[in-house]
Amino acid sequence: MTETLNQAEIPQFPMARAAGCPFDPPPTLKALQEEGPLVKVRLWDGRTPWLVTRHAEQRALLADPRVSADITRPGYPGQTPISGGSPLSFILMDDPEHARLRRMVTAPFAVKRVEALRPVVQKIVDELIDDLLAGPKPVDLVEAFALPVPSLVICELLGVPYSDHDFFQDNSKTIVKRDVTPEQRAAAGGRLAEYLGDLVGRKLADPGDDLLSQLAGRVKAGELSQREAAQMGVLLLIAGHETTANMIALGTLALLQHPHQLALLRESDDPKLVAGAVEELLRYLNITHSGRRRVALEDIEIAGQVIRAGDGLIMANDIGNRDAATFPDPDELDIRRDARLHVAFGFGVHQCLGQPLARMELQVVYSTLYRRIPTLRAATDLDQISFKHDGQVYGVYELPVTW
Amino acid sequence: MRITIDQDKCVASGQCVTAAMDVFDQRDEDGIVVLLTSTPPAELADDVRQAAILCPALAIHIEE
Numbered sequence: 383m384t385e386t387l388n389q390a391e392i393p394q395f396p397m398a399r400a401a402g403c404p405f406d407p408p409p410t411l412k413a414l415q416e417e418g419p420l421v422k423v424r425l426w427d428g429r430t431p432w433l434v435t436r437h438a439e440q441r442a443l444l445a446d447p448r449v450s451a452d453i454t455r456p457g458y459p460g461q462t463p464i465s466g467g468s469p470l471s472f473i474l475m476d477d478p479e480h481a482r483l484r485r486m487v488t489a490p491f492a493v494k495r496v497e498a499l500r501p502v503v504q505k506i507v508d509e510l511i512d513d514l515l516a517g518p519k520p521v522d523l524v525e526a527f528a529l530p531v532p533s534l535v536i537c538e539l540l541g542v543p544y545s546d547h548d549f550f551q552d553n554s555k556t557i558v559k560r561d562v563t564p565e566q567r568a569a570a571g572g573r574l575a576e577y578l579g580d581l582v583g584r585k586l587a588d589p590g591d592d593l594l595s596q597l598a599g600r601v602k603a604g605e606l607s608q609r610e611a612a613q614m615g616v617l618l619l620i621a622g623h624e625t626t627a628n629m630i631a632l633g634t635l636a637l638l639q640h641p642h643q644l645a646l647l648r649e650s651d652d653p654k655l656v657a658g659a660v661e662e663l664l665r666y667l668n669i670t671h672s673g674r675r676r677v678a679l680e681d682i683e684i685a686g687q688v689i690r691a692g693d694g695l696i697m698a699n700d701i702g703n704r705d706a707a708t709f710p711d712p713d714e715l716d717i718r719r720d721a722r723l724h725v726a727f728g729f730g731v732h733q734c735l736g737q738p739l740a741r742m743e744l745q746v747v748y749s750t751l752y753r754r755i756p757t758l759r760a761a762t763d764l765d766q767i768s769f770k771h772d773g774q775v776y777g778v779y780e781l782p783v784t785w
Numbered sequence: 786m787r788i789t790i791d792q793d794k795c796v797a798s799g800q801c802v803t804a805a806m807d808v809f810d811q812r813d814e815d816g817i818v819v820l821l822t823s824t825p826p827a828e829l830a831d832d833v834r835q836a837a838i839l840c841p842a843l844a845i846h847i848e849e
């Protein structure tokens with residue numbers, strides 16, 4: 383089928399969203415999903431990996447040990463040129479190395495450990511809302527609330543001084559932009575790695591009760607180099623910033639555009655409904671809109687197609703989460719549906735390790751913000767809002783709100 | 786229903802604990818799954834099935 387198309391007919395990936403439709407995946411992508419579960423797309427460098435468009439095949443391939451996440455393998459469909467200076471972390475490695483490194487940082491993200499943090503997060507959220515209510519309006523919700531919540535939480539967990547937030551937020555933003563040069567990205571990664579390397583060094587001498595201190599302990603025990611510890615710190619710091627913050631701001635905008643759904647959420651005090659709303663917004667919004675990148679290690683037969691060893695794979699989770707075969711009326715935002723099967727956090731051994739923390743933070747935010755500021759509304763028209771089309775993580779740059 | 790788990794495969798995502806807290810737990814050191822009971826009461830069967838479906842590492846097996 384697609385293989386016989388001449389080169390010019392293979393669509394370019396990523397595609398643009400439709401104007402005025404900030405929450406839906408690009409229409410071309412939806413059309414490709416109808417064409418088949420596996421289609422070819424063309425990347426920036428001329429490569430033509432498989433785009434996996436449907437939910438079932440995405441889950442199957444993400445959990446398949448014949449599929450590799452190793453960015454250094456030929457055939458890996460990279461988002462940009464791979465620059466030597468960029469921090470390579472375990473999300474771009476395979477087992478057993480991936481599992482060895484990942485297990486060093488999973489303990490604080492266990493469900494019960496995260497639940498124990500809930501009162502701390504509630505306090506952070508309440509204090510930020512107090513400040514919002516006492517301050518001027520309109521105000522940018524991103525700057526005043528959506529970014530500080532996860533930033534304060536991840537800093538606390540890692541043991542990074544929040545007073546440095548301008549520095550690491552700026553560098554973190556640069557790393558996840560699509561339109562920076564590899565040199566700019568590498569330089570930002572280098573600055574963060576240096577900063578976290580220094581911090582790990584200080585914690586070697588003077589450990590505290592935080593994740594970086596635990597990693598420093600591993601360095602002392604000879605299980606990890608200081609560089610590896612710093613790279614893991616960079617990964618967690620970036621992941622902690624660029625995901626939850628966008629879910630808070632974009633989620634708020636989506637709810638403001640769906641007042642009936644917002645009212646359901648605001649008027650319920652059922653933690654199950656709130657938890658379900660978080661899953662549904664994760665499914666519906668798909669802030670990780672660049673797809674999960676992989677490469678096949680062996681020939682794999684799936685959905686009547688043969689993926690050859692060395693073929694690149696991109697799992698487009700945004701349309702996977704809008705697959706009508708799994709989620710009826712997939713383009714409807716319905717906080718009462720069971721959306722737990724979504725692949726917003728990925729699937730397989732690389733599934734997001736911070737997901738219990740992200741869930742808890744979003745549950746606290748969504749159950750507090752709209753209740754405490756019931757008249758919250760956007761202070762600008764939708765067409766005045768600038769969206770992160772150029773970001774590896776989708777969201778809004780600013781969200782002016784008033785009440 | 787009889788449950789078995791594969792701790793070597795587990796990636797500590799915690800999905801099983803969220804779905805069925807009375808059946809699954811996580812190790813303190815690294816968040817790896819711990820089975821609290823391999824034969825859960827019938828009223829938890831649906832939650833356990835959900836846990837197995839959600840487990841990203843396919844580390845939970847159920848014999849009905």
Ligand code: SF4
Nearest residue numbers: 795796798799801840
């Ligand atoms: S859901 Fe699977 S991977 Fe996650 S903690 Fe439970 S057994 Fe481990």
